[in-house]
Amino acid sequence: MKDRDLILMKSLIESYVREGHPIGSKALLKHSHLSISPATVRNIMSDLERQGLLLSPHTSAGRIPTTQGLRIFVDQLVKVKNLETDALAQLKSTLDPNLETNTILGRASSVLSDMTKMASLVQLPSKPFQQIEQIEFVPLSERKLLVVLVLKNDEIQNRIIPVERNYSRQELSRMADFLNEHFSGKDLTTVKNQLLKEMIFDKERLDSMMQQAVTLASAGLDEAINHYQDFHVSGQTNLVSMATHGQIENLEQIFQAFKQKQQIVEILERSILADGVKIFIGEESGNQNLSDCSLVTAPYKLNGESIGVLAVVGPTRMRYDKVIPIVDVTAKLLSNALSMKIKDE
Missing domain, CATH: 1.10.10.10 (Winged helix-like DNA-binding domain superfamily/Winged helix DNA-binding domain)
Incomplete structure (x- = not known):
């Protein structure tokens, strides 16, 4: 152009x-x-x-x-604006590492909504301290597999997943040994993120059997993480005001997407590996209920590992130059607060 x-x-x-x-x-x-x-x-x-x-x-x-x-x-x-000093100070004081983790996450959602005058979401971490002790695969009936996750707190989770072919016990044992060698002692979210990276970036490094191990483990962890998954929502009334002023048409559909939380979680999961802010405009989210909206998202981290995503939801004709830096800085300050909290503990 x-x-x-x-x-x-x-x-x-x-x-x-x-x-x-x-x-x-x-x-x-x-x-x-x-x-x-x-x-x-x-x-x-x-x-x-x-x-x-x-x-x-x-x-x-x-x-x-x-x-x-x-x-x-x-x-x-878009020329992204820097946050004003007062706004930065407000964020720092709100995200106090001395508070309980759930309180910090709730405050992050509230301050995002207050500063953008839109709806906000902060995904709860998928049990970031739930460490995996062992992964096992057990063959069931034809083309079904039991994934057994043994966690450090003696919790055992079983997930049945469909597979494209039947595997011998020897194959499953080899795959389990590979996964346990690489992922034992790491938390659920870290393992999920590393499996995603293996699937996306490191396929050529893995032989066929190990690629299948990564795929099977990822499918098993999907359900385990979804077992815990939820998010804080703030500022839904802001969307009502926007609909009144003609900025959003299908308000009922948007609230339906919030109610069906799994749809939102799937969008947020697409941002978990992003390097900073990621933006979904209208139908780019893949959710018809959110076709009138844009989502500005960013992952937050614990000691360098992404454990959740925060987002602002508003009309497609939002002030991106203002919303982007608010989301970006909030994610970074939330990451710092959580890392400081764990360090102090």
Whole structure:
């Protein structure tokens, strides 16, 4: 895209975020401060519409950005603002490592909502201190396998998973030995994250049998972690206000997504390995109930290992330049608070 096209699109999206209605060529020319004719502006807007970056919601000449247009805006055109000193001080005082862990997480959710004026989620860690002592595989009926997780606190969890073929006891023993050598003594979340990395990045390093071991263990841990999974939610009333002002259309569907927590958890899990902030715009979340929303997410860590994700949920026409740094800094300060708490204990 030419520089002037990007300038016009940036100006259009900023105007749309601020005003909430389709932007016409005359208003766009005024906001962009470009020295071009209105006819040129109309031609550029038509071209951007043909590319799928803008659309005309009505018969008027005004246009709004599509999800693809917003994605280019977020990835290339947003200038993220630094947090003001007062906001940073508020976050630091709120996330006090001397408080109980669950209280700190609840406060993180509340402060995110207060600062962004949107809804916020903070995923509870999946029993970060639940360490795995041993993993075993037991063959059951045809194409079914029992995954046995023995945890350090003498808790035993059994999960039945489907498999693509039957395995001999010797194969299962070899796979269990490999997993126990690498993951015994580590907590559930750390093991899950390392298994994901193995599946995504290190396939070439593992032989076929060990690849299957990683896949089977990952499937077993999915259910074990979901057994504990939950999240704090704050600021849902902010979404009601946004719906009243026309920023969100399908409020009932959004609340339905919150109620069906597993749908939200699946989205958050896609951010657990992210290096910082990750943004889902509209249908990018893969959840039809959230097609009117954007989620700005970031993982938080304990001693360098990601153990959960926090997120802000709001309309697709949110102020990304303000929300992104709030989410980013909150995740980092939450990580610091939890690590300090564990160190002191």
